[in-house]
Amino acid sequence: MDLRIFTEPQQGATYDTLLTVAKATEDLGFDAFFRSDHYLKMGDVSGLPGPTDAWITLAGLARETKRIRLGTLMTAGTFRLPGVLAIQVAQVDQMSGGRIELGLGAGWFEEEHKAYGIPFPKEKIGRLEEQLEIVTGLWATELGKTFDFHGTYYELAGSPALPKPAQAKVPVLIGGNGATRTPRLAARFADEFNMPFGTVADSERQFGRVRAAAEEIGRDADTITLSNALVVCVGRDEQELARRAAAIGREVDELRANGLAGSPAEVVDKVGRFAEIGSRRMYLQVLDLHDLDHLELISAQVQTQLP
16 A cells, blocks of 8 residues: 655645655655645635645656655646646656656636636536546657647647656546546546545445446556545544644544544554555545654554555
8 A cells, every 4th residue: 555645735835845745755755745736725724825836846846856756636627728737747757757647637616716817617527538638648649740639628730749758658647436427537547546535435436436437448447546535643642633633623533534543553444444445545635734743653653554
């Protein structure tokens, strides 16, 4: 089971704070550092000093880390034209020496679009499908050849399909709990399918849909890595656990029910239950980015106990 650190900078974080967490992620042996792609805070937090852009952040981290994978859960398809996104991701992949992964979603948070003047289209899944076709198609186009696309939402003509990523294939992540269209998109385009903030039972059901959709189009379902994202809150004792829960404005019982929370042994046990249904990666949503002792505890007493 790979453990990946997943941050939500729109809740309030500077680039320097994210860099500190990313370096701790690397030093403590975690597999990857991922971040959300949002421009507006959620809930009862100040969000200060304001949002940071996901791909500008990852470009900086690409030059200041050496080992960890870097990516997004999920880049909002509404924020960037697909041709521009293909260029951005390819460049950052080159800057990192081939350590980038692209999580791409439809976009959902209407208020942040209003706040920054970003169009919020009614039909998002159809656009996402075309975005996935374009981004992956541009990267896959042979050198010296051009890429054309004629869709409902996007038109590309005579694109040189440059630059190319450092990796032969940038891993593409698709996630969500939609029952029909999401599994079909994952079957066509995803190297990894991520189930966000779901129970073991919900994850098992959705993983089954993704595998069935893959088999329906003749794809080996085992070529899709299955993963989960859950909030994490670990304490050596109940007092430390309660302190960490309070710091992120959550209740211990709720975190135990809906996230990875409790003692290190409790969290190891719950991660194991996700592993039993086929999950191979766990994105640990870390909400207090200044509590590096939390990451050290997870590294020392959770990560070391996982197969």
